[in-house]
Amino acid sequence: MAGWRRTRGLQKRVGWFAGVLGGVVALVVVIAGTTDPPSYDSYRDQVRQTAKQVSSAVAAADWATRLELSGRTAFALSRVVVSEAATDASESWDTLAKRRPPNERAMELRQRAVGPMRAAVSGLAELRTAVRGRNASDAGRALAALVEPARQLRELQRVA
Amino acid sequence: MRTDGRLWVNELLLDRQIFDVDGEPVGKVDDLEFTVPDDGGPPVLTAFISDTAALGPRIGGRLGAWWLAIGRRFQARADRDPYRVPTALVEDVDRTEVRLTVPRYRLSRWR
Amino acid sequence: MRGAFRPALGVLTAIGGFVDISNLVTSGVTGARFGMTLTWAIVLGTGAMILYGEMAGRLAAIARRPVFHVVRERLGVRTGLANLAAVEALSLLTVAAEIGGVAFVLELLTGVNYLVWVPVAGLVTGLIVWRLPFSGLENIFGLLGLTLIVFVVALFVLPTDWGALWHGATHPWVPRGEGHPAYFFYAISLVGSCVIPYQVIFFSSGGREEHWTRERLTEMRTNVLVGFSLGGVLSVAIMAAVAVALRPRGIQVEHLSQVALPAAEALGRVGAVLALVGFGAATLAAAAVSALSTGYGVAQYFGWPWGKDRRFAEAPRFHLATLSGVAVATAMLLTTVNPLTITILSVVLGAAAVPLTYFPLMVVVNDRAYMGEHVNPGWLNALGSLLMLAMVVITLVAVPLLLLTGGGS
Numbered sequence: 001m002a003g004w005r006r007t008r009g010l011q012k013r014v015g016w017f018a019g020v021l022g023g024v025v026a027l028v029v030v031i032a033g034t035t036d037p038p039s040y041d042s043y044r045d046q047v048r049q050t051a052k053q054v055s056s057a058v059a060a061a062d063w064a065t066r067l068e069l070s071g072r073t074a075f076a077l078s079r080v081v082v083s084e085a086a087t088d089a090s091e092s093w094d095t096l097a098k099r100r101p102p103n104e105r106a107m108e109l110r111q112r113a114v115g116p117m118r119a120a121v122s123g124l125a126e127l128r129t130a131v132r133g134r135n136a137s138d139a140g141r142a143l144a145a146l147v148e149p150a151r152q153l154r155e156l157q158r159v160a
Numbered sequence: 161m162r163t164d165g166r167l168w169v170n171e172l173l174l175d176r177q178i179f180d181v182d183g184e185p186v187g188k189v190d191d192l193e194f195t196v197p198d199d200g201g202p203p204v205l206t207a208f209i210s211d212t213a214a215l216g217p218r219i220g221g222r223l224g225a226w227w228l229a230i231g232r233r234f235q236a237r238a239d240r241d242p243y244r245v246p247t248a249l250v251e252d253v254d255r256t257e258v259r260l261t262v263p264r265y266r267l268s269r270w271r
Numbered sequence: 272m273r274g275a276f277r278p279a280l281g282v283l284t285a286i287g288g289f290v291d292i293s294n295l296v297t298s299g300v301t302g303a304r305f306g307m308t309l310t311w312a313i314v315l316g317t318g319a320m321i322l323y324g325e326m327a328g329r330l331a332a333i334a335r336r337p338v339f340h341v342v343r344e345r346l347g348v349r350t351g352l353a354n355l356a357a358v359e360a361l362s363l364l365t366v367a368a369e370i371g372g373v374a375f376v377l378e379l380l381t382g383v384n385y386l387v388w389v390p391v392a393g394l395v396t397g398l399i400v401w402r403l404p405f406s407g408l409e410n411i412f413g414l415l416g417l418t419l420i421v422f423v424v425a426l427f428v429l430p431t432d433w434g435a436l437w438h439g440a441t442h443p444w445v446p447r448g449e450g451h452p453a454y455f456f457y458a459i460s461l462v463g464s465c466v467i468p469y470q471v472i473f474f475s476s477g478g479r480e481e482h483w484t485r486e487r488l489t490e491m492r493t494n495v496l497v498g499f500s501l502g503g504v505l506s507v508a509i510m511a512a513v514a515v516a517l518r519p520r521g522i523q524v525e526h527l528s529q530v531a532l533p534a535a536e537a538l539g540r541v542g543a544v545l546a547l548v549g550f551g552a553a554t555l556a557a558a559a560v561s562a563l564s565t566g567y568g569v570a571q572y573f574g575w576p577w578g579k580d581r582r583f584a585e586a587p588r589f590h591l592a593t594l595s596g597v598a599v600a601t602a603m604l605l606t607t608v609n610p611l612t613i614t615i616l617s618v619v620l621g622a623a624a625v626p627l628t629y630f631p632l633m634v635v636v637n638d639r640a641y642m643g644e645h646v647n648p649g650w651l652n653a654l655g656s657l658l659m660l661a662m663v664v665i666t667l668v669a670v671p672l673l674l675l676t677g678g679g680s
Contacts, residue, residue: 056523063520063532067543073535074543076382081528088525154521175344175351177336177574188343188574212573218348255640256334 051156061085116152281498286416289502291557292372299530302513307439316465317503331478334641339571364617366600371610372554393601415552425537463622469564566593
């Protein structure tokens with residue numbers, strides 16, 4: 001008798017579990033349905049977003065480096081800001097680079113983004129090394145090398 | 161202790177803060193102890209139980225059972241947890257607190 | 272000095288419970304993204320906190336009870352316990368966020384990764400809550416945290432367009448390029464970073480530690496008014512400094528470090544040092560305050576002896592609860608989960624959980640058996656309930672909306 005009752009309890013529990021699982025699956029399907037299908041527009045939005053993030057990182061690093069060079073910060077503040085900016089930019093670009101452009105037009109956009117993005121990421125890495133090593137001339141060179149990518153990234157933020 | 165009139169234990173006793181004669185916190189009224197007199201009359205309130213583990217049955221269910229079991233394991237060492245506060249030591253009970261006639265440390269011998 | 276103006280607890284609560292990691296970060300993020308258009312959220316949060324803080328202080332002074340002393344007798348054992356568990360879980364998240372904040376500040380001071388500093392920050396927090404007397408906590412951190420005024424000064428040094436700031440603050444529309452869900456999500460974050468569930472536990476317990484009495488009601492009210500207003504002013508100043516210095520440069524705040532830059536820009540090395548000292552004091556004080564609140568909550572629910580100034584042997588379970596809170600929070604951080612994620616999570620969940628502590632508070636301050644003639648006037652009840660309801664409704668609407676629309680980006 002006890003065994004039978006236990007089985008029934010188990011059945012009940014499995015049924016309950018299946019119900020919850022079904023609900024979760026349904027919810028996931030609904031949410032997935034509401035997200036954008038792979039299209040040029042969604043890809044372009046991500047490019048704009050990434051350009052915004054990398055631009056922000058470049059601007060923060062640029063500013064912090066200038067503060068450091070003019071002796072206007074304290075402790076490791078500027079070094080940490082530059083270092084975080086380099087990491088952020090590289091992570092943002094990696095995320096975008098992993099995504100496959102959905103069509104020909106998106107592929108063209110990607111071609112346009114690759115140059116300034118890579119230049120910004122590598123420029124920030126060089127800036128990080130220079131600021132860490134307290135090398136003013138290297139830092140100045142790295143800052144100068146970031147000017148052009150920064151301008152292109154600003155344009156990418158408004159790309160159609 | 162005021163014994164005139166009737167009290168609803170839920171309204172007026174359970175979960176009240178107990179303070180000793182110096183106003184130091186002793187614990188909460190976690191449970192109540194009733195004793196049936198030898199002559200078989202109605203049960204009489206004989207003690208307040210102030211013991212965190214005693215909350216178990218009031219929480220109920222599996223959690224309550226665990227609570228009690230785990231609480232009892234700690235009991236042997238928690239010598240500062242007055243387990244039983246006889247009503248004889250109670251000075252006054254009101255809406256907000258239970259006040260005792262003795263200092264806190266005197267309670268341990270009633271365990 | 273008896274009877275003289277002593278706003279120490281108010282200032283500590285302002286620095287430790289108000290301007291904490293969540294407030295520094297959300298003020299910075301919103302200043303960079305939305306300019307001053309979310310100022311109203313800080314004003315609302317500060318106003319609400321003054322309202323509830325006064326109730327908590329009054330409860331401590333008149334009934335001589337902190338909030339959680341009465342939670343159980345009003346809500347019953349089971350509901351009270353569920354309430355306690357929820358509040359404790361939230362407070363633990365906050366402790367973790369604050370210890371993470373302390374570790375961030377140590378990284379900014381040394382250049383060594385914050386994770387290395389997490390155990391140190393946890394240990395220092397533990398030592399403070401265990402060894403430092405309550406008055407020491409108030410005086411040291413209250414004073415050190417005042418260095419955050421550097422952000423107010425910075426606004427006068429920077430080329431601040433006061434007209435534009437004022438225009439933004441008085442025209443709370445969503446800026447171009449930002450969506451409504453993100454706007455309201457950050458509004459909730461700001462209010463949630465001002466009105467924190469453990470705040471009333473701490474303030475009412477602190478009032479007991481300070482031995483407030485009926486005669487010191489005025490002192491208590493001064494504390495509330497000065498302390499929380501100071502917190503609000505500092506938050507707005509940080510938001511404004513970021514709006515002035517970071518927003519035109521197109522910098523989005525992603526880290527605590529960036530929030531310090533306006534002070535450096537305006538005042539050079541001195542500004543940077545003051546900002547970092549202020550960040551350190553605010554996060555460390557908040558770590559201590561939130562950790563103490565975990566201990567206060569547990570001890571008061573069970574009726575155990577509690578109090579910062581009781582020695583370990585006199586209140587072992589209170590001290591044990593507090594210290595284990597610090598230990599658990601530190602362990603949480605050592606899983607390398609991002610402290611800023613914990614921060615935002617604690618703030619948003621906290622906004623939804625505000626009734627857990629504020630509702631029992633309102634019930635008790637309306638109880639004549641405890642408060643006598645000092646019960647809440649009707650208008651205060653109406654206002655308090657309305658604010659609570661508004662916070663819960665907005666949170667329940669804004670957060671799912673935000674998740675559906677994809678992180679507010």
